[in-house]
Amino acid sequence: MESTEILDKENSSTASAKEGAVVTIVGVGLISGSFALALKEKGFAKKVIGVSRTEASLQKAKQLGIIDVALPLEEAVKQSDFIYVAIPVDATITVMKQIMDLLTDKQMVADAGSTKFVLCDALKDHPMRHRFIATHPMWGTEYSGPEAAVTGAFTGRACVICEKEKTDLDVVTYVENIYKTLGMNMVYMDAHSHDIHAAYISHISHITSFALANTVLEKEKEEDAIFALAGGGFESTVRLAKSSPAMWAPIFMQNRENLLDVLNEHISQLRKFKASLEKENLEYLIELMENANKIKRILQ
Amino acid sequence: MESTEILDKENSSTASAKEGAVVTIVGVGLISGSFALALKEKGFAKKVIGVSRTEASLQKAKQLGIIDVALPLEEAVKQSDFIYVAIPVDATITVMKQIMDLLTDKQMVADAGSTKFVLCDALKDHPMRHRFIATHPMWGTEYSGPEAAVTGAFTGRACVICEKEKTDLDVVTYVENIYKTLGMNMVYMDAHSHDIHAAYISHISHITSFALANTVLEKEKEEDAIFALAGGGFESTVRLAKSSPAMWAPIFMQNRENLLDVLNEHISQLRKFKASLEKENLEYLIELMENANKIKRILQ
Numbered sequence: 093m094e095s096t097e098i099l100d101k102e103n104s105s106t107a108s109a110k111e112g113a114v115v116t117i118v119g120v121g122l123i124s125g126s127f128a129l130a131l132k133e134k135g136f137a138k139k140v141i142g143v144s145r146t147e148a149s150l151q152k153a154k155q156l157g158i159i160d161v162a163l164p165l166e167e168a169v170k171q172s173d174f175i176y177v178a179i180p181v182d183a184t185i186t187v188m189k190q191i192m193d194l195l196t197d198k199q200m201v202a203d204a205g206s207t208k209f210v211l212c213d214a215l216k217d218h219p220m221r222h223r224f225i226a227t228h229p230m231w232g233t234e235y236s237g238p239e240a241a242v243t244g245a246f247t248g249r250a251c252v253i254c255e256k257e258k259t260d261l262d263v264v265t266y267v268e269n270i271y272k273t274l275g276m277n278m279v280y281m282d283a284h285s286h287d288i289h290a291a292y293i294s295h296i297s298h299i300t301s302f303a304l305a306n307t308v309l310e311k312e313k314e315e316d317a318i319f320a321l322a323g324g325g326f327e328s329t330v331r332l333a334k335s336s337p338a339m340w341a342p343i344f345m346q347n348r349e350n351l352l353d354v355l356n357e358h359i360s361q362l363r364k365f366k367a368s369l370e371k372e373n374l375e376y377l378i379e380l381m382e383n384a385n386k387i388k389r390i391l392q
Numbered sequence: 393m394e395s396t397e398i399l400d401k402e403n404s405s406t407a408s409a410k411e412g413a414v415v416t417i418v419g420v421g422l423i424s425g426s427f428a429l430a431l432k433e434k435g436f437a438k439k440v441i442g443v444s445r446t447e448a449s450l451q452k453a454k455q456l457g458i459i460d461v462a463l464p465l466e467e468a469v470k471q472s473d474f475i476y477v478a479i480p481v482d483a484t485i486t487v488m489k490q491i492m493d494l495l496t497d498k499q500m501v502a503d504a505g506s507t508k509f510v511l512c513d514a515l516k517d518h519p520m521r522h523r524f525i526a527t528h529p530m531w532g533t534e535y536s537g538p539e540a541a542v543t544g545a546f547t548g549r550a551c552v553i554c555e556k557e558k559t560d561l562d563v564v565t566y567v568e569n570i571y572k573t574l575g576m577n578m579v580y581m582d583a584h585s586h587d588i589h590a591a592y593i594s595h596i597s598h599i600t601s602f603a604l605a606n607t608v609l610e611k612e613k614e615e616d617a618i619f620a621l622a623g624g625g626f627e628s629t630v631r632l633a634k635s636s637p638a639m640w641a642p643i644f645m646q647n648r649e650n651l652l653d654v655l656n657e658h659i660s661q662l663r664k665f666k667a668s669l670e671k672e673n674l675e676y677l678i679e680l681m682e683n684a685n686k687i688k689r690i691l692q
Contacts, residue, residue, distance in 0.1 A: 230621055250620050289621055292607075292608050292612040293608065293618060293621045294625055294626060296608075297625045297628075297629040297630070299662070300600055300604055301684075302665065302680065302684040303658060303661040303665055303684070304597065304600055304658060304661075305684035306664075306683055307592075307657045307661045309687060311653070311657050312589070312593070318690050320550050320577065321552070321589055321590075321593045321594075322593050322690070322691060325594055325598065325632050326593050326597050327691055328629070328632070329631075329632065331628055332629065333684040333685065333687050334685060334688050334691075337682050337685065340681065341674060342674075348670075352670065354611055355669070357610055358603060359662055361606045361610070362600070362655065362658070363659070365602065365655065366659070369644060369645070369655070372645065372648065377645070378641045380602065381602050381637035384603070384605035384606050385633065387605040387608070387609060387630055390622070391622060391627055391630070
């Protein structure tokens with residue numbers, strides 16, 4: 093993880109926005125939809141083309157003003173200055189290769205996926221690798237689909253760029269300028285480090301939330317009671333359990349080794365709580381909780 | 393759990409507010425402080441007396457306009473129409489007995505604790521049991537102390553009343569009228585059922601959050617990376633890990649049997665995720681996640 097390098101918010105790039113670009117979003121969901129809305133708002137896109145396997149999503153995205161037109165992938169790529177891919181991470185590999193096979197040296201492509209190692213590895217020898225930039229804007233909600241897209245997304249969050257050195261400088265500058273204009277803080281690391289950090293900070297939170305929902309659904313058969321009693325604490329810890337399996341299952345699978353490491357540690361931490369309760373060891377219980385309180389130091 | 397009875401928001405009580413009561417809050421923290429601010433705002437209290445072992449908290453509560461005066465417990469009880477106890481649940485048992493030993497038939501006392509069985513059991517034979525009402529307003533934040541008190545707390549949340557039948561009707565009517573005026577939905581159940589539901593819906597969320605914080609702190613030594621990358625998902629799942637050990641450790645201990653039941657189930661649910669990852673069983677992983685998605689049906 094020694095390669096993690098965190099730059100501060102100060103915009104070190106002086107690149108001007110390539111205003112009025114033709115942009116294709118591949119996938120018309122939460123991330124790509126919010127991204128497209130932001131591009132239009134900030135004047136980066138004069139035209140947004142949508143690509144999706146789901147006709148209904150394209151219709152919805154058009155209605156919501158997220159895209160101007162829907163086209164098949166090949167036609168969309170041909171017409172675009174910049175292509176932004178935000179689909180499940182397993183599909184990304186195939187689709188990204190298709191796009192890069194069509195790409196010219198004047199075009200640019202980015203992904204927004206939550207895993208980076210498998211994708212970067214799959215693309216490392218592609219002749220157009222230098223026109224691709226691997227990005228992970230660390231923003232999201234538990235909702236999905238074009239109707240989940242919102243304006244004002246991304247602001248104040250981190251955006252990880254991986255293997256920056258493998259991407260042409262004009263592409264890096266262009267894409268960073270967009271993210272910075274949206275209010276994101278750029279963070280640079282190699283793909284392997286990204287995936288380890290993502291396992292700790294994002295993926296395990298989703299797993300625990302899914303598992304907590306299953307726990308409560310299994311044990312608490314009286315749904316009326318959950319509904320009546322569930323307060324803010326419960327809602328915030330199970331919120332992520334509403335997340336899309338189609339989006340998250342491939343993320344967990346691609347990052348399974350790192351995630352298993354963290355999951356094993358998490359189960360072992362839960363067992364410490366269990367032991368303190370079983371042995372009625374109040375002192376140990378308080379010690380575990382006081383240690384957890386140290387997270388305050390880190391979160392604001 | 394057959395005794396759970398959920399009434400709708402419609403206020404079935406016609407009791408008028410006993411305006412201008414002298415109210416003592418025992419403990420001057422998040423819950424009691426927010427409660428006192430609400431009592432003043434809604435005209436229920438003409439005077440609020442604060443009782444605490446911590447002089448600094450009393451001073452702070454006075455500065456913040458939460459209490460008008462600080463007094464020792466015995467003097468405070470003598471002067472009060474209504475006493476509201478919101479201190480750690482282990483201390484509540486002792487203090488509640490002290491209060492009830494001083495109580496007359498015209499006075500009323502309530503607790504606001506997150507566990508109910510041990511307290512109700514400890515008080516069941518007290519000659520003044522009929523002037524006590526066991527309540528659990530299911531609201532809170534991860535912060536503590538008088539400076540954590542806020543106006544507008546409690547609204548839209550459930551308030552559980554236990555063993556209503558053991559409390560005089562005038563006390564029930566008075567206290568319910570306050571909670572309803574604050575916008576709470578009354579839910580009635582026996583103390584044992586309350587504790588089971590609380591384990592599922594509140595206590596386990598806190599345990600998982602504490603354990604997740606410990607997991608990340610243990611594995612992720614690069615605190616700068618957590619700080620830079622932690623997005624909304626992480627923050628919402630570890631938010632409760634900031635909670636006060638002094639308040640929560642006694643809750644977990646009093647409810648340890650129910651909590652251990654839920655904790656065992658939760659560990660077993662996490663193991664299912666672990667197995668699906670270890671075996672690279674995407675189908676099973678998706679099945680687990682789709683099941684968790686059912687929580688949507690319950691949470692709005």
